[in-house]
Amino acid sequence: MPSVIPTASCPEVLHQTLEGLLEISNLVGSVMLLDDILDRIVQIASGLIGVPVCSIYLLDDQGRAVLRSTWGLESDLKGKVVFEPGQGIVGTVLQTRQTVALEDSTRDPRYRPLPSSLSHGYRAYICTPMLIRDELVGVMTARKSQVYAFNHDEIIFFETICKQVAILIEKARIYDDKIQAERLAAVAVSLSGVAHYIKNVLLTMQGGEYLVERGIEQGALDRIRDGWSVLKRANGKIRGLVENILNYCRQNEPNFRRVDLNAMILDMVQTIGDSARERKVELATSLDPQVGEVWVDSEQIYDGLLNLVTNAIDAIPDGRGGRVRILTERLEGRHQVLIDVSDDGTGIPEDVREKIFNLFFSTKGRKGTGIGLAATRKIVQDHGGTIELTTVPGEGTTFSIYLPTNANDMTHAAPVAGE
Ligand SMILES: Nc1ncnc2c1ncn2[C@@H]1O[C@H](COP(=O)(O)OP(=O)(O)OP(=O)(O)O)[C@@H](O)[C@H]1O
Numbered sequence: 001m002p003s004v005i006p007t008a009s010c011p012e013v014l015h016q017t018l019e020g021l022l023e024i025s026n027l028v029g030s031v032m033l034l035d036d037i038l039d040r041i042v043q044i045a046s047g048l049i050g051v052p053v054c055s056i057y058l059l060d061d062q063g064r065a066v067l068r069s070t071w072g073l074e075s076d077l078k079g080k081v082v083f084e085p086g087q088g089i090v091g092t093v094l095q096t097r098q099t100v101a102l103e104d105s106t107r108d109p110r111y112r113p114l115p116s117s118l119s120h121g122y123r124a125y126i127c128t129p130m131l132i133r134d135e136l137v138g139v140m141t142a143r144k145s146q147v148y149a150f151n152h153d154e155i156i157f158f159e160t161i162c163k164q165v166a167i168l169i170e171k172a173r174i175y176d177d178k179i180q181a182e183r184l185a186a187v188a189v190s191l192s193g194v195a196h197y198i199k200n201v202l203l204t205m206q207g208g209e210y211l212v213e214r215g216i217e218q219g220a221l222d223r224i225r226d227g228w229s230v231l232k233r234a235n236g237k238i239r240g241l242v243e244n245i246l247n248y249c250r251q252n253e254p255n256f257r258r259v260d261l262n263a264m265i266l267d268m269v270q271t272i273g274d275s276a277r278e279r280k281v282e283l284a285t286s287l288d289p290q291v292g293e294v295w296v297d298s299e300q301i302y303d304g305l306l307n308l309v310t311n312a313i314d315a316i317p318d319g320r321g322g323r324v325r326i327l328t329e330r331l332e333g334r335h336q337v338l339i340d341v342s343d344d345g346t347g348i349p350e351d352v353r354e355k356i357f358n359l360f361f362s363t364k365g366r367k368g369t370g371i372g373l374a375a376t377r378k379i380v381q382d383h384g385g386t387i388e389l390t391t392v393p394g395e396g397t398t399f400s401i402y403l404p405t406n407a408n409d410m411t412h413a414a415p416v417a418g419e
C-alpha cells in the first residue's frame with residue numbers, strides 16, 4: 001500500500017494529504033462520540049501513511065495500554081488487547097515516551113504477536129506516544145506487511161496525527177468533566193430541595209410532640225389529640241415522600257391484582273378527610289358502579305391518586321375553601337377506566353404546564369419536592385395507561401388517568417400526553 005506522505009514534486013499527493021489532515025482537524029471540533037471519531041481517524045491515518053493496520057491504545061486507570069480503536073484488526077479485539085508498561089513494543093513506548101519505528105518488528109526481541117490471525121505477517125512497525133502536555137494518554141501504532149524503513153518525514157507526519165488525537169482526547173475529557181460537574185450540581189440542588197422538605201416536616205413534628213407533652217403534663221386530652229393529629233399528618237408526608245421515591249425508581253413490574261377501585265377511593269377520602277376539612281376543602285366523589293374490579297397494583301395506584309388529590313387540595317388557596325372531586329367511569333368501547341381528579345383551584349399557567357411532570361419540578365418551595373407527579377406518571381405508564389390534564393388558570397384543573405381494564409391491553413401503552 002503506497003504512502004501519500006507529501007513530496008514537493010507531487011502536488012496531487014500533497015492535496016490528498018492536506019485534505020486528510022483537514023478532515024482529522026475537523027473531527028477534533030466535531031460533536032461525534034469519541035469512539036466514532038477514533039475509528040474514523042485510524043481509517044484516515046492508515047490511508048495517509050499507506051499501512052493496512054493502524055490502531056489507537058488508551059491508558060486505563062492502572063497505566064496499561066488498552067486497544068480502543070483499530071483499522072485492519074478484528075474490531076472485537078477492542079478492549080481486549082492490553083499491554084503492561086515494559087511489555088512488548090507498546091509497553092516500551094509507554095516507558096520511554098519515544099517513538100519506536102522498526103523495519104521488521106518480528107526480529108525485535110520486544111516483539112509480541114497479538115492474539116489475532118490478522119496481526120501475523122506484518123513486519124514494519126511504528127508506535128508513537130500520545131501526550132497531553134506531560135501526561136501520557138496512550139499510543140498509536142501502524143503496521144506494514146513488508147520490511148520497510150519509515151523515513152523521517154513519515155515519522156514526523158505520524159507524530160502530527162498523534163498530537164491531533166491527543167487534543168481530541170483532552171477535549172473529550174474536559175467535556176466529560178463538565179457534564180459530570182453539571183450532573184453533580186443538579187443532584188445537589190435536588191437533594192437540598194428534598195432535605196428542606198424533610199426539615200420542614202420535622203419542624204411540624206416538633207410542634208406535634210410539644211402539644212402531646214404539654215397535654216400529658218396538664219392531663220389535657222384535647223391537646224394530646226391535636227398533637228397526635230399533627231404527628232400523624234407529618235408521618236403521612238414522610239411516608240408519601242418515601243413511597244414516591246420508591247415508585248419513581250422501581251424497576252420491576254407492578255404487582256397486579258383484582259382491585260375494587262371505587263372502594264379504594266372511598267378509603268382514601270376517609271383517610272384524608274380531616275386534613276381536607278382543615279383546609280376547608282370539600283372532597284366529593286362521583287363513582288361509576290360499572291367500574292367494578294380493575295387489574296392494578298393497588299398500593300401504587302393508591303399512591304398515584306393520593307398525589308393527584310394532595311396536589312388538588314394544595315391548589316386551593318389557603319382559607320378560601322373549595323372543592324375537589326374524584327370521578328370514575330368505565331369506558332366500555334375503549335376497554336378502559338377513567339379516573340378524574342378535579343379541583344377549582346388556581347389552575348396551572350401555560351409556562352408551568354410543560355414542566356410539571358419533570359422530576360424535582362415544584363412551585364411549592366419547601367412544601368413540595370416535585371417528585372409526586374413524576375412518580376404518578378411512572379406508575380400510570382407501568383400500568384399501560386395514560387395521564388392527561390386540562391387546566392384553566394383561575395378556574396381549576398382536572399387530571400385524567402386512563403387505565404386498561406384487561407391485562408392484554410397493558411402491553412399496548414399509549415404515550416403520555418405532554419411528552
Ligand atoms: N392540581 C394542580 N393545580 C395547580 N398546580 C398543580 C396541580 N398539580 C400539580 N401542580 C403543579 O405541579 C407541580 C409539580 O407537582 P408535584 O406533585 O410533582 O410536586 P409537588 O406537589 O410540588 O411536590 P411533592 O413531590 O411533594 O408532591 C406543583 O408544584 C404545582 O406547581
Ligand SMILES: [Mg+2]
Pocket residue numbers: 307310311368372373
Ligand atoms: Mg405533589
